[in-house]
Amino acid sequence: MCGITGCVDYQKDLTKSEQTIKNMANALQHRGPDEQKEWVDTHVAFGHKRLVVVDPAGGKQPMHCLKEDNDYVLVYNGELYNTDDIRAELQTRGWHFNSHSDTEVLLKSYIEWKEACVEKFNGIFAFAIWDSKNEKLFLARDRLGVKPLFYTEKNGAFLFASEIKGLLAHEDVKAVLDQDGISELLALGPSRTPGNGVFKGINELKAAHVGIVDRNGFRTRRYWNVKSKAHKDSLEETAKQIRFLLTDAVERQLVSDVPIGTFLSGGVDSSAITAIAANYLKKEKNQTLPTFSIDYEDNARYFKKSTFQPNSDVDFIGKMVDACETEQHTYVLDNETLADLLKNAVEYRDLPGMADVDSSLYWFCGKTKEEITVALSGECADEIFGGYPWFYREEDLEREGFPWIRSADVRTSLLTKEWQNKLDLHEYMLARYQETVDETPAYDGESEIDKKRRQMFYLNMHWFMPTLLDRKDRMSMGASFEARVPFSDHRLVEYVWNIPWEMKTYQGREKGILRKALEGLLPDEILYRKKSPYPKTHHPAYTAAVVRWMNQIIADPNARLFDLFDKESIKKLVASEGKEIDTPWFGQLMQGPQLLAYLGQVDYWLQKYDIEIEK
Numbered sequence: 001m002c003g004i005t006g007c008v009d010y011q012k013d014l015t016k017s018e019q020t021i022k023n024m025a026n027a028l029q030h031r032g033p034d035e036q037k038e039w040v041d042t043h044v045a046f047g048h049k050r051l052v053v054v055d056p057a058g059g060k061q062p063m064h065c066l067k068e069d070n071d072y073v074l075v076y077n078g079e080l081y082n083t084d085d086i087r088a089e090l091q092t093r094g095w096h097f098n099s100h101s102d103t104e105v106l107l108k109s110y111i112e113w114k115e116a117c118v119e120k121f122n123g124i125f126a127f128a129i130w131d132s133k134n135e136k137l138f139l140a141r142d143r144l145g146v147k148p149l150f151y152t153e154k155n156g157a158f159l160f161a162s163e164i165k166g167l168l169a170h171e172d173v174k175a176v177l178d179q180d181g182i183s184e185l186l187a188l189g190p191s192r193t194p195g196n197g198v199f200k201g202i203n204e205l206k207a208a209h210v211g212i213v214d215r216n217g218f219r220t221r222r223y224w225n226v227k228s229k230a231h232k233d234s235l236e237e238t239a240k241q242i243r244f245l246l247t248d249a250v251e252r253q254l255v256s257d258v259p260i261g262t263f264l265s266g267g268v269d270s271s272a273i274t275a276i277a278a279n280y281l282k283k284e285k286n287q288t289l290p291t292f293s294i295d296y297e298d299n300a301r302y303f304k305k306s307t308f309q310p311n312s313d314v315d316f317i318g319k320m321v322d323a324c325e326t327e328q329h330t331y332v333l334d335n336e337t338l339a340d341l342l343k344n345a346v347e348y349r350d351l352p353g354m355a356d357v358d359s360s361l362y363w364f365c366g367k368t369k370e371e372i373t374v375a376l377s378g379e380c381a382d383e384i385f386g387g388y389p390w391f392y393r394e395e396d397l398e399r400e401g402f403p404w405i406r407s408a409d410v411r412t413s414l415l416t417k418e419w420q421n422k423l424d425l426h427e428y429m430l431a432r433y434q435e436t437v438d439e440t441p442a443y444d445g446e447s448e449i450d451k452k453r454r455q456m457f458y459l460n461m462h463w464f465m466p467t468l469l470d471r472k473d474r475m476s477m478g479a480s481f482e483a484r485v486p487f488s489d490h491r492l493v494e495y496v497w498n499i500p501w502e503m504k505t506y507q508g509r510e511k512g513i514l515r516k517a518l519e520g521l522l523p524d525e526i527l528y529r530k531k532s533p534y535p536k537t538h539h540p541a542y543t544a545a546v547v548r549w550m551n552q553i554i555a556d557p558n559a560r561l562f563d564l565f566d567k568e569s570i571k572k573l574v575a576s577e578g579k580e581i582d583t584p585w586f587g588q589l590m591q592g593p594q595l596l597a598y599l600g601q602v603d604y605w606l607q608k609y610d611i612e613i614e615k
Contacts, residue, residue: 002061003028003049003477004075004149005166006128008137008213009157014045020170021045027169028162030348031077031477037062039073044130044137046075051480053079053374054257058099065107070133074107077162078125078147079484081252086120110138115210118223122252122489126205128160137213143224143490144380145194145207145466148473151218152202158213160205163474164197164350168609175609176200179422182613186411186564187425190353190586190598191402191467193432198351200614207466224490226461228443228454231498235506235516238499242492242517249489250276250376259372261290263364263483264326266316268511269378271526272518273486277376278324290372291326293317294364296537297334316526323523331367333360335537339545339597346601347608348478349470355590355597356536358475365479373482379472380487383457383465384496385511386504387531389588390456397452401426401433404464407583414569416562422615436462443498453501461493464587536589543577543593549600550574560606561599563613570599 005024007014014021018040025036025047032049039046039062048061063074080086080102087097087105095108102123109117110129118140126149129138139160141149151160154172167173177185178200184192192198195206205211208224233241250273254260262274278289295314321328341359346352348362368375382388390396390403401408408426415423440458442451469485476483486492496504499513506512515527553559554571561570573580578592585595605611 002051002075002077003031003162003166004077004126004128005047005159005161006075006137007045007157007159007170008043008130010043010135010215011156013042015040015042017045021047024159024161024166024169025049027165030480031162033480035060041130041132043135044073046073046128046130048075051373051477051482052258053482054255055099055101055103056257059101059103061103063103063107065104065111067111070131072107072111073130073132074103074110074127076103076106076125076127077149078123078127078142079253079482080106080121080123080125081249081255081489082120082122083255089120114138115212115223118210122491124484124488126162135214139205139211139213140223141205141207141209143208144461144469144488144493146469146473146485146488148470149205150197150202151205151211152197153218154201158218164199164202165347167202168199173202175611176614177611178614182419182564183423183425183428185352185602186415186419186423187408187428188405188432190351191405191463192351194436194462194466199611207462226441226458226494226497228441229498230443231500231503235503235513238503238513239517239519241495242514243521245489245492245495246272246486246517247276249486249492251280253376253484253486254280256374258374259290260374260376261292261368261372262326263368263375263377264291264293264317264320264328265378266293266313266320266526266529267378267531268515268518268522268526268529269381269487271316271320271522272514273376273378274320274326275324275518275521278326282325289324289326291321291324291328292364292368292371292375293328293330294360295330295332296338296360296539297332297541298539299537316529319523319525323526329368329371331364333363333537335539335542336545337363338537338542339549342546342549342597342601343604343608344478345475346605349474350609352598352601352605353474354467354471354586355594355601356542357590357594358471360536361471362475362478365476365481365483369479369481374484375481376484376486377472378487379468379485380465380493381511381514382531383460384487384493385514386453386457386501387511388460388464391453392510394449397449397456401430402459402463403456404587405429407581407585410581410583410585414565414573416564416566418615419564433459450501457497536594543596546593546596546600547574547577550596553600553603558607559603560611561603563606564602565599573599 032051034052035050046062083102124146125142126147211220281287345358396403440455578596584591
């Protein structure tokens with residue numbers, strides 16, 4: 001995994017701007033601490049920071065390939081999981097290879113198939129290729145948006161980077177929030193509209209899109225989407241196909257020249273990945289799989305059962321370790337550290353995020369990095385199989401708006417009167433919601449409830465899932481660690497998309513068809529365990545630490561939080577330890593101390609990035 005950045009400017013000689021591209025690349029140091037290299041030509045400059053995972057010698061970047069007197073140059077962040085298949089196809093077309101890296105395969109694929117190359121890739125990627133002869137830049141991002149790629153156009157130059165901070169390192173780019181950016185933050189945060197970079201003038205290349213920069217300007221197009229059609233496979237055939245696709249995705253993603261393992265929570269999703277990986281490594285390489293879990297100091301003592309979190313993970317993790325004979329590592333995070341790292345989490349996300357859900361993951365990836373460099377993780381299963389409560393509740397299917405944002409009135413009530421008058425957060429949120437609903441690929445003849453549920457799946461794929469994938473990428477790369485997500489394999493996503501709801505909920509269970517597909521692979525206690533989300537702390541020490549932080553902000557005459565939020569309202573909220581508001585700010589569990597932590601992150605973000613707010 002890597003950090004990439006670049007600039008195209010047809011009006012300037014960029015050979016004199018090498019320091020600028022170095023500054024942009026240096027801002028991405030955490031994404032690639034192993035190697036750094038820049039390449040500069042008359043109208044283009046590339047910077048690359050590398051985290052070595054595959055082929056240390058053969059995967060160096062920026063990578064060049066000369067073909068018919070044309071120099072093609074690549075910077076790339078990601079991993080292809082069908083490298084061998086594509087290499088073999090290219091070899092039949094006369095190509096020769098100097099390495100076993102996916103980087104070389106990707107570059108030569110572009111030269112052979114041009115824009116259509118992305119349709120051949122199975123992987124997670126964001127990359128840029130400069131075609132020297134035609135003075136053209138080609139950009140692409142993977143189908144589900146696992147790997148990020150931001151861009152801006154400034155004073156005639158086109159700039160891109162893996163993270164917003166790479167763009168802000170350019171002397172012409174400033175951190176500015178206009179009213180749309182403020183609405184993104186306040187109406188939708190910590191999610192954001194696909195393609196929106198929140199800061200004024202900064203955008204993200206959307207998932208499943210390519211972009212072209214040439215002397216005519218910049219244009220993008222979508223190259224992939226799910227297609228709605230009849231699902232014709234029987235229950236048994238469906239379960240078999242899911243198992244095949246998931247197994248194939250996991251096994252492909254175990255390719256690495258550095259130590260690899262899995263994150264294990266004891267839930268169905270991470271346990272399925274762990275079981276497949278453990279079996280494969282044992283059979284093919286006679287190796288024991290390392291597994292990694294997180295817990296919190298004294299969590300057993302303070303754990304509170306709820307509808308969304310019915311039981312703790314500890315016992316279930318032990319059952320999986322015993323069943324798969326893995327080499328288990330459990331790391332216990334203390335609450336002061338969890339609170340302290342909330343600021344780091346903002347810096348790696350470049351935005352206020354999911355509070356301690358972010359900071360704990362950053363810490364966990366850092367601890368895991370002491371043993372391995374790559375881990376497979378269970379994200380995306382709930383979004384594609386329908387694991388969340390909002391897929392079931394009829395009131396959620398019937399209501400307008402995102403079911404994970406029920407707090408529009410609360411969000412508005414905490415703002416200053418000036419911003420309450422200027423902004424309509426509810427309308428902004430509904431407009432973004434409706435845009436996505438209207439884009440859902442329709443299936444003729446579907447009942448009204450099935451149509452609404454299909455829209456719910458599409459909303460999850462384009463909003464909730466990217467928020468979690470964004471979190472996974474930023475917090476893992478913040479620790480210079482690579483996290484892979486097999487459930488985001490596009491073949492699996494495409495197949496599951498059309499499975500009817502009655503089959504998805506086989507035997508009346510959430511993700512019932514996935515459980516059916518995993519029969520015999522997992523212990524029954526795991527296979528039929530009710531969904532439990534990413535673990536959070538229940539310790540009063542964490543609440544106390546967050547309240548202390550918020551009281552410091554309240555006492556600070558220069559606090560930026562009150563550029564947006566009403567001070568008296570925040571004082572009351574802090575005095576209640578967040579309990580005054582019982583509606584989660586976002587998702588299912590972001591309330592109480594998590595909400596206070598989020599507000600603390602907003603204040604830190606506004607100060608740290610020296611953000612100008614346009615009124």
